[in-house]
Amino acid sequence: MAALTMNYKSALTLIVFTLTSLLSGCNDGDKISLSERSIIYCSEGSPESFNPQLSTSGTTSDASSKLLYNSLIAYKGKNNILEPALAKSWHITHDGKKITFYLRQDVTFHQTSNFTPTRNLNADDVIFSFNRILDKEHSFHQVSGGHYPFFQSVKFAELVEEIEKINDYTVRFVLKRNNSSFMANLATDYAVILSAEYGEQLSKANTKHEMDIHPVGTGPFMLKDYRVGSFIRFYRHESYWHEKAKIEQLVYDISPSKTSRLTKLLAKECDVSSYPIAHQKITEREDLQLESVTSLNVGYFGFNTQKAPFDNKLVRQAISLAINKQAIIDTVYESQAASAKSILPETSWAYDSQTPELGYDPVKAKSLLEIAGYAQGFSMDVWAMPVQRAYNPNAVTMAKLIQADLKKIGVKVKIISYEWSTFLRRLSLGEHQSFLLGWTADHPDPDNFFTPMLSCSASELGNNRTFWCNEEYDELLRKALKTSNMSKRKKYYAKAMAIINEEMPLLAIAHSKRFQARGINVKGNILENFGSISFHDVAKTLINSDSTPLTPVKEIEKESE
Amino acid sequence: MLTFTLRRISLFIFTMLVLTLLSFSLSFFFPGETVINHSGQINASTAELVKINESYQMDKSILNQYGAYLSHILEGDFGLSMTSQSPISHEIMALLPATIELSLVALLIAMVLGIPLGFIAAINHNKATDNAILSLAMFGYSIPVFWLGLLAITLFSINLGWLPSAGQISLLFEIEFVTGIQFIDILLSDSPYKWQAFSNASAHIMLPACVIALAPATIFIRLSRAAMIEVLAASYIRAARAKGLNFKQIIFRHAIRNALIKIIRHVGLQFANLVTIAMVTEVIFSWPGIGRWLIESVYQRDYTAIQSGLLVLSCFIFIIHILTDFIYAALNPLARGNHHGS
Numbered sequence: 001m002a003a004l005t006m007n008y009k010s011a012l013t014l015i016v017f018t019l020t021s022l023l024s025g026c027n028d029g030d031k032i033s034l035s036e037r038s039i040i041y042c043s044e045g046s047p048e049s050f051n052p053q054l055s056t057s058g059t060t061s062d063a064s065s066k067l068l069y070n071s072l073i074a075y076k077g078k079n080n081i082l083e084p085a086l087a088k089s090w091h092i093t094h095d096g097k098k099i100t101f102y103l104r105q106d107v108t109f110h111q112t113s114n115f116t117p118t119r120n121l122n123a124d125d126v127i128f129s130f131n132r133i134l135d136k137e138h139s140f141h142q143v144s145g146g147h148y149p150f151f152q153s154v155k156f157a158e159l160v161e162e163i164e165k166i167n168d169y170t171v172r173f174v175l176k177r178n179n180s181s182f183m184a185n186l187a188t189d190y191a192v193i194l195s196a197e198y199g200e201q202l203s204k205a206n207t208k209h210e211m212d213i214h215p216v217g218t219g220p221f222m223l224k225d226y227r228v229g230s231f232i233r234f235y236r237h238e239s240y241w242h243e244k245a246k247i248e249q250l251v252y253d254i255s256p257s258k259t260s261r262l263t264k265l266l267a268k269e270c271d272v273s274s275y276p277i278a279h280q281k282i283t284e285r286e287d288l289q290l291e292s293v294t295s296l297n298v299g300y301f302g303f304n305t306q307k308a309p310f311d312n313k314l315v316r317q318a319i320s321l322a323i324n325k326q327a328i329i330d331t332v333y334e335s336q337a338a339s340a341k342s343i344l345p346e347t348s349w350a351y352d353s354q355t356p357e358l359g360y361d362p363v364k365a366k367s368l369l370e371i372a373g374y375a376q377g378f379s380m381d382v383w384a385m386p387v388q389r390a391y392n393p394n395a396v397t398m399a400k401l402i403q404a405d406l407k408k409i410g411v412k413v414k415i416i417s418y419e420w421s422t423f424l425r426r427l428s429l430g431e432h433q434s435f436l437l438g439w440t441a442d443h444p445d446p447d448n449f450f451t452p453m454l455s456c457s458a459s460e461l462g463n464n465r466t467f468w469c470n471e472e473y474d475e476l477l478r479k480a481l482k483t484s485n486m487s488k489r490k491k492y493y494a495k496a497m498a499i500i501n502e503e504m505p506l507l508a509i510a511h512s513k514r515f516q517a518r519g520i521n522v523k524g525n526i527l528e529n530f531g532s533i534s535f536h537d538v539a540k541t542l543i544n545s546d547s548t549p550l551t552p553v554k555e556i557e558k559e560s561e
Numbered sequence: 562m563l564t565f566t567l568r569r570i571s572l573f574i575f576t577m578l579v580l581t582l583l584s585f586s587l588s589f590f591f592p593g594e595t596v597i598n599h600s601g602q603i604n605a606s607t608a609e610l611v612k613i614n615e616s617y618q619m620d621k622s623i624l625n626q627y628g629a630y631l632s633h634i635l636e637g638d639f640g641l642s643m644t645s646q647s648p649i650s651h652e653i654m655a656l657l658p659a660t661i662e663l664s665l666v667a668l669l670i671a672m673v674l675g676i677p678l679g680f681i682a683a684i685n686h687n688k689a690t691d692n693a694i695l696s697l698a699m700f701g702y703s704i705p706v707f708w709l710g711l712l713a714i715t716l717f718s719i720n721l722g723w724l725p726s727a728g729q730i731s732l733l734f735e736i737e738f739v740t741g742i743q744f745i746d747i748l749l750s751d752s753p754y755k756w757q758a759f760s761n762a763s764a765h766i767m768l769p770a771c772v773i774a775l776a777p778a779t780i781f782i783r784l785s786r787a788a789m790i791e792v793l794a795a796s797y798i799r800a801a802r803a804k805g806l807n808f809k810q811i812i813f814r815h816a817i818r819n820a821l822i823k824i825i826r827h828v829g830l831q832f833a834n835l836v837t838i839a840m841v842t843e844v845i846f847s848w849p850g851i852g853r854w855l856i857e858s859v860y861q862r863d864y865t866a867i868q869s870g871l872l873v874l875s876c877f878i879f880i881i882h883i884l885t886d887f888i889y890a891a892l893n894p895l896a897r898g899n900h901h902g903s
Contacts, residue, residue, distance in 0.1 A: 034754045038733045224735075230849075231732050251732040260727065260847065267718035267726045 036540055038249035039522065042261045042270035046228050046254055049144060051212035052190050053133060056149045058532065061189040062274075063232055063252060066534035068110075069192035069217035072101055072126065073183065075530060080349055080444040082183060086121060086193055086218065096178030101126070103169040107241040109195045110222035114214055117197060121218055123165040128196035130163055140199060143208045150190040154181070154442060180481045184443035189531045193218060220245040220536045229254055246524070246539035265517055271540070272526060274533075276517040279335075289520055292513040293527045294338045294347045296441040298449070299391035301382075301402065302506035303434050305468040309378055310433060316504040318368035319434075321361045322409045323402055329510050332398045336515060340508035342497040343439075343449050347511075347529050349486065350446035352494035358501060366409045377410025383427065383435040384417045390512045391438030398436055398509075427465045435465060444530045446493050450477050454505060468505035565890055569883050580875055584868040585630050591864040595619070599630060601641035601649065601865030639869035644861045649869045653851060657877070658741025659729060660850035664839050666766055667773035668832065674774065675781025676824060680817065682782065683789030695786075698779040706838050710772045710845035717768060724768050727847040731765070734758040769846040773838050777831045781824070788823040792816050822893050829885030833878045 047063040048055050055061070072087040084090075087101035107121035132140045133148045134157050151157070159182065161174040175182060185191060198216040202208050215223055218241065221234035232252040236245045253270050255261045258277045265273040265288065266281075276282055282290045301323065303310035310316055329337050341357045344350060369375065382402060384395035392398065396417060403413040418426060427435060441448040451458065456474050458464035473496055480492035500506075516527050524538035588598040597603060600613050614620065618629040633640075639649035682694040718726035729743050730736065734754060739746050743766075747758050792798065793816055801811050840852025847853070851874060858866035 034733050034757060035731070040732055233732070233735070249733060253732055263714060263719065263726050266722075267714075267724075268722060269725050269727060269731070 034249070037247055038251065039247050039272065039535060039538060039540065040251045040253050040270040041535075042255045042264050042273040043232075043252045044261070044274045045256050047232070049212040050215035050223060050226075051144065051194070052192055052532075053129075053148050053151070053194075054144055054212060056153075056190070061532040064215065065189035065192060065532040066219065066528075066536065067221040067234060067250070068215050068219040068223060069194075070107075070219055071187060071189075071191045071193065072103075073187045075187050075444055080529060082187055086126075092183075096180075097175045098172055099175070099182070100166065100170060100172045103171065104241060105169055107218050108237075108239045109198070109218055110216050110237055112214065112216055112222060114210070115195075115198050115201060115216050117195065117216075119197065121193065121195075122168045123171045124168075124196045125193055126171045127163050127165055128199055129192065129194045130160070132194070133157070134160055134163075139203060140208060140211065144212045148190075150188065150442070151185075154185055156185065180447060181443060181445055184445040184448070188443050221250055243537075245536050247535065250535050265519075268519065271522050272516065272518040274516060276515055279515065282517045287520055288517055290515060290517050291527060292336075292515045293529055294345050294511045294513050295390060296345055296348065296444055296448075296530055297391040297438060297512060298340055298343050298345065298508050299337075299389075299398075299436070299438040299510050299512070300340070300343065300506045300508045301434065301436055302466045303504070304430060304432050305466050305505055306430060307433055309372070309374060309380075312372050313503060314368050314372035315374065318365040318372065318374075318409070319406065319411070320358055320504050320507040321365035321368065322411075323405050323507060323509075324360045325509055326360070327405075328398055328401050331401060332392070332394050333510055333512060334393075337510040337512045340510050342500060343453055343506075343508050344446055344493065344497065345511040348444065348446050348449075350490050350493045352490065352497065355494070355497055356501065358507075362405075362408050369409060369411075377412065379412035379414065380406075381414050381416050381433045383423065383432045384415055385420070385435075385437055386417050386423060387420050389438055389440075390514075391440060391510070392436060393512075395436040402436075430465075430467060432465070437465065439463070446489070447477065447481060450480075450493065450496055454500065466505040468503065470499060470503060473499045562890070566887075569886060573879060573883060576879060577876060580872055581631055581634060582627070584872045585627055587868045588864070591868075593864065598864045598868075599633075599640060601643045601646075601863075603643050604646070634872070639873075640865045642858070642866045643863040644858070644866070649866055652854065652866075653870065653873050655738070655741060656849060656851040656854050657873070659743070659848060660836070660839060660843070660852055661877075662742045662744065663766065663769060663773065663843070663848060663850060664832065664835055666770040667835060667839065668777065668828070670770055670774035671777035671781055671831070671835070672828070675778035676785045676821070678778075679782040679785025679787075680789050680812075680820065683786045683793065683820075684812065686790055686793075691786075694782060698782040701775050702779040704775065706772060706776065706841050707845060709775060710769070710842055713768050713772055714845070725765050726768065729765055729849055730758060730762045734761060769839075769842050769848055772846075773835060773842050776838055777835050780827075780831060780834075784824050784827050785820060788820040789816060791823070792820045795819075822889070825885065825889045825892060829882040832881045832885070836874065836878060 043059070043062065045059045047060040048057060049060065050064045050068060052061040052065040052069070070086045072085060073082050073090065074085040075081065076083040086104055086107055088104045089102045091100045091102075092098070103121065103123065103126065105120060109115075109117040109121065111117060128140075131138050133151045135141060136146075148156075159175055159177070159179055161176050164172040164174065166172055173182075194211070195216045195218075199208075199211060202210055218237075220237055220240050220242070222237050223232070224235045225231075225233040231254060234250040234252075236248045236250075238244065253264065255264060255270075258275070261270070261273045261275075262277055262281075264270045265276065266285070276290065279290055282288050301320075303316050303319070305311055305316070325339050329335060329339055338346065339357075341355045346353075369377070382399045384399040385392065386395070388394065396415065399413070399415045403415060406413050416432075417423070426432070427437075439449065439453050452463050454464055454466065454468060454470075454473065455477060456464075456469035456471075459467045459469050476492045476496045476499075480489045480496075483489060514527060516533075518526070521541045522538060523541060524535075526533050526535060526538055528534060588595045591598050596610075596614055596617050596619050597605070599617050602609065602613060605613060616629065617633070618625045637650050639653070641647065642649050642652060645652070678694050678698075682691045685691045714726045717724045725731070730747075734747075734757070735752065736743065736746050736750050736758060739749050743762050744759070747755060747762060750758075752758060798811060798815060801815055806814075836852070839850070840856060842848065843850045843853040844856055851870065855867065855870040855874070857863075858870060
């Protein structure tokens with residue numbers, strides 16, 4: 001019996017102890033609690049590596065580009081203007097072939113558990129970072145697979161002749177030809193600067209692969225800990241060259257399930273959630289807010305202007321008028337997209353707010369068809385892309401909606417879909433009459449929409465599957481590229497958009513949006529107009545302490561004191 | 562006591578033999594090559610495969626193969642997980658403590674709630690209180706655990722925002738892995754936020770532990786009620802009453818102690834039930850325990866992980882059984898002399 005009494009007592013002690021410790025958890029009230037100095041971000045997946053050079057996946061660049069690294073130059077502000085970052089200034093020669101960057105001298109690298117930098121950033125680091133991509137013989141080129149998808153897609157290696165070191169803080173890029181998008185490419189999330197010194201250390205230790213797993217960069221945060229499929233922990237980079245980040249700790253809670261991200265957001269287990277569902281529910285809550293940015297992409301319905309009946313401008317206009325875009329946005333994009341007025345998204349600085357929107361007008365469409373001589377209607381093919389993309393989440397459903405819309409004006413639609421590579425190959429051969437496709441910009445320069453999608457050169461060997469070629473349009477684009485005067489460029493692009501609206505080689509349908517939800521106590525920009533997310537100027541306000549789950553206990557205690 | 566111990570140990574050994582035989586034979590029943598199911602090395606090169614075949618003695622008779630398999634297990638080598646390609650023993654060592662922690666807390670809650678309620682019911686035998694408690698127990702026992710878990714998350718995490726719904730502790734706290742039992746690790750750590758972490762971990766364990774505790778608590782109610790009714794009808798209680806002891810003295814000095822002994826025996830049995838419930842609950846509450854790991858292994862057809870996980874889990878439950886038997890024997894001298902075992 002004595003043993004039993006003992007058990008009783010020890011159990012009781014245990015309970016009392018647990019309860020007291022539970023309450024005493026709040027005694028250090030003078031310290032600001034850890035949660036007020038940290039942000040938990042519920043992310044959608046595990047990054048493949050921590051080097052954005054190696055991947056174009058949004059998950060990877062979200063977890064690395066703007067947190068761990070900096071690029072030489074960066075897009076800033078609402079108008080996406082190129083501004084200095086690691087390079088404090090730059091100079092471009094008249095022929096546009098030599099670009100000299102003057103580097104900041106006060107940029108420090110992260111000090112991590114396996115690397116202590118002995119020097120600041122200099123020209124060697126810049127050359128190391130770009131030569132890794134360009135030079136196939138470079139000792140790091142083959143590390144982590146040797147694929148640099150972004151740079152390969154913009155044919156970077158064919159453009160850059162060489163990179164010269166002028167002195168410790170001056171680097172010159174020598175190009176083979178003038179290219180207006182070169183600077184834009186250097187400002188993307190992918191053109192990050194790595195540490196050459198770290199590379200040397202890893203080479204000596206024969207652990208080169210660690211370069212991309214245990215990253216060292218110059219960014220506002222440094223990697224502390226990563227468990228695949230579970231979490232990523234970042235600490236603030238205390239000697240960041242720019243203003244220090246406002247939060248001390250940033251944790252990515254990797255939650256691939258949409259519902260679990262929503263639950264965690266509602267239960268305040270994460271402060272910010274990527275790609276949330278149940279937008280209605282989130283906007284209803286007073287303690288949460290939903291935000292979105294329109295991505296630089298466009299989903300469109302294109303016509304083969306070389307084939308009857310779409311060689312007739314009136315038919316193209318008629319078909320465009322007969323399509324109910326809003327219904328497509330509500331169904332296919334589940335309202336997560338902005339209706340497109342032209343190929344350029346409204347978030348671009350070059351977008352002219354006067355651009356007229358082509359409405360939904362089946363009556364006018366019918367009369368246009370009559371003028372064009374198709375009063376009895378006709379039948380046509382719509383090629384729907386077989387894959388899912390942000391700019392078109394479900395092309396087959398979209399094709400079915402178009403089919404129903406066009407039936408009303410007497411046009412019969414047959415939906416055709418091939419396996420993706422066959423689809424692209426046959427499109428390039430021009431076998432189609434009309435097609436559903438889209439375009440995602442590589443960088444925010446407006447030219448990245450106009451030239452690759454609809455120029456004459458693109459119709460010969462590029463992405464222009466409408467085979468539309470308009471001299472006046474091309475001339476406008478050339479003029480726009482030659483000048484660096486923003487307002488002039490804007491005017492040229494407005495004219496180009498007017499031509500597209502008149503000629504209708506394609507009907508722009510939607511620009512998809514990227515959504516994010518956060519607690520109202522989280523201040524600062526996370527989503528940027530372009531590229532990956534950033535937590536540099538994000539802060540938490542003190543109101544937060546009232547909403548942490550444990551606060552009721554705290555308050556009871558305070559009252560009893 | 563010696564005979565008692567020896568009996569238990571021999572029982573343990575034989576049960577484990579049967580269990581290993583089962584998990585050994587699973588390798589033959591699962592799709593794929595037997596030796597790969599044993600070792601989990603799906604990407605083995607030809608040279609490595611020869612080595613593995615040799616170490617599992619695949620060219621010899623089935624008895625030798627079983628012997629080789631046993632010796633691997635005795636060395637703590639459960640093979641590699643087919644999905645993550647890391648040793649299963651490491652994964653289990655990292656995950657099992659979280660399950661133990663959750664189950665123990667749940668068991669504690671179930672006992673603290675269930676046993677007194679059962680006693681109250683028994684004391685008020687056949688009265689309104691008794692009926693109310695019994696119907697409550699019946700109701701609680703009938704609720705499916707996955708539904709209860711989701712309901713608890715909706716109510717306490719989403720609508721009221723009182724308690725967190727996922728994980729063991731907020732990711733903000735960095736607690737070094739020492740024992741794997743979160744509370745002990747927090748107390749051992751030198752983090753300046755120790756107490757914040759402690760209260761955070763307590764809040765995290767609350768919901769899953771209560772959800773798990775519900776079903777066993779209802780069983781404890783019925784067990785303790787039955788035990789108490791039996792004790793109250795015993796002659797020594799009647800004697801105590803005749804001696805003029807008041808109600809309080811009878812219940813607290815005599816009845817409760819004797820009734821508790823009867824219940825202790827069932828704790829081990831309930832623990833097995835509780836671990837099963839915990840496995841489902843771990844999935845709902847994203848608890849990083851062995852149950853969730855095992856269920857994920859089933860999804861991913863990770864055969865090596867399934868058979869080793871089952872083996873370890875059943876071994877663990879068996880050990881708990883034996884432990885409770887020992888406690889029972891220590892508390893109740895009558896049981897020690899019982900030559901027929903249980």
